[in-house]
Amino acid sequence: MGSWDLKPHPSMATRSLLGSFRATSSRLAAAPACRRSFHSYEYTQPPPFPPTESAILSAALSHVPDHGFTTAALTLGARDVGYLDVSTNILPRGVFDLVNYHLVMQRLALKDTVQFPAEAESGKKLGTGAKVRTLILARLRANESIIHRWQEALAIMAQPTYVPASLAELARLADEIWFLAGDTSVDTSWYTKRASLSAIYSSSEVFMTQDTSQNFRDTEQFLDARMEDVMKMGSIFGALGEWTDYTAHSTINVLRSKGVRI
Amino acid sequence: MNVQAPRILLRRQLLGGVKRRASREPYRCFSCSVRDAQQQTPPPKSPQHAQGTTHFGFETVAEALKEQKVGAVFSSVASSYDAMNDFMSLGIHRLWKDHFVRNLNPGRNPLTSSSSDQGWNILDIAGGTGDIAFRMLDYASTINNDAHTKVTVADINPDMLAEGRKRALSTPYARSPRLKFVEANAETLDMIPDSSIDLYTVAFGIRNFTHKGTALREAYRVLKPGGVFACLEFSKVNNPLFDAFYKRWSFGAIPLIGQVVAGDRDSYQYLVESIERFPSQTEFRDMIQDAGLLVPGQGWEDLTGGIAAIHKGVKPT
């Protein structure tokens, strides 16, 4: 997998472009002075959810293995932290807020769960492709405890009102993975990379909900196969026609994997 | 609507002269209790209306009169009430109410609670005809299998309460301890103890209150920590084109239709103007926060392009 290096050539121009892009993402909104995004995770970030929501949602997540992504889990979570059943009304989108909380928290946790040794220490260079693979696997692993309930979450995300928010969160995950893998180039391939990674991730995620193999071995193989596919296509991405075609397809695949009937 | 025709004629004869008198002689015989209540507890004056005047639709009237005028409006529309709501909402208030109740998910599901658990204690303010209360009880019973959740319907107007009691007779809750009607002003809910309510609802009522801030603080007082304030109310249409259309409709057509249906142009005129006067979504959200409640997300949900909106607030624990 080490050979899977997607154009790691950040020019000066793209760096500054990236700087301003990163600054607008919520993660960095508090640190606009930070031009180089590499150290973003060293800044203390504002908590992603208000305290009452956080308290109820994190308690509710512990009921997901037994009760799924349901109002029952929300109600039990509210009670755990001293609120009433009715207090779950603090969540404007109900169970979707529960799904979203899991997605956001696991995306933000990635930078702590995966740490790549500095090149100098390890002596050998880990390719971007290898890092991306490690990050995707780590993110998939974070679904392990609730994987038997993940189909429910996918169904909630596929509700028309929530599709845009779900796709936006998927794109944020893709950006985060590229970023943590050290790929900081912003050029015409950026959208392609976001789209291809989104497609790879979400299809692997769906695969994992049906994986009964030991330690999710099959999901790992499935992921490797999807990454191979993208590599083979890599050389022809240059042609604009192919690019549009592929992006359209991967978008459709992502939507399909979210349960949208198209 | 045809079936209502004879009643309308009758009402016209009965009520024809009343509206004209309303401003000079500000109560009607069956609204006397409203006046009594007021003599006992004069409402505190809001700072904006230091002289003690407030809005009655677009008219500015002495505060003391507003309650009585509002009383007269609802006394005179009590029985043609559904028709009125249909006109004001382009016929969709029933859907809004269904959505409002479904979204609150009232009742305690026995699957997630121990058997000794009691249901929710719901207070439906300005509940008049019981529209919201019956929906709450139906939802709790059939969707959440909860046979304990109780609703207290409070309204300032005895005629609206009488209409509610009458309608309750055709529901399973007429003589059950789960449904109670009380006459009360939302600004002084003395009969409701502190921290006793799980859910406080007010549907199409709050724009009629003389002191909305006082009513919100009273809501805060009666709610349990973690309890929820939920308000369904006509609001500000977001899209300028739709707004222009809706204003034309509401100012032009509704009072006329009101006259035809209920023989009562002035009451409907008041209703339309009170909607126009009501604060915008953001202003009302801020008032809810000022009363000490936490709001979910942006604080409200628009219905049908903002013709109506649902605002919620949660009392912190």
Ligand SMILES: C[S@@+](CC[C@H](N)C(=O)[O-])C[C@H]1O[C@@H](n2cnc3c(N)ncnc32)[C@H](O)[C@@H]1O
């Ligand atoms: C438009 S009706 C709403 C009835 C019902 N909630 C519904 O949604 O169909 C408004 C009600 O508010 C009541 N009301 C007005 N001022 C009030 C106050 N200060 N306190 C309590 N109720 C009030 C009126 O008597 C009337 O019944």
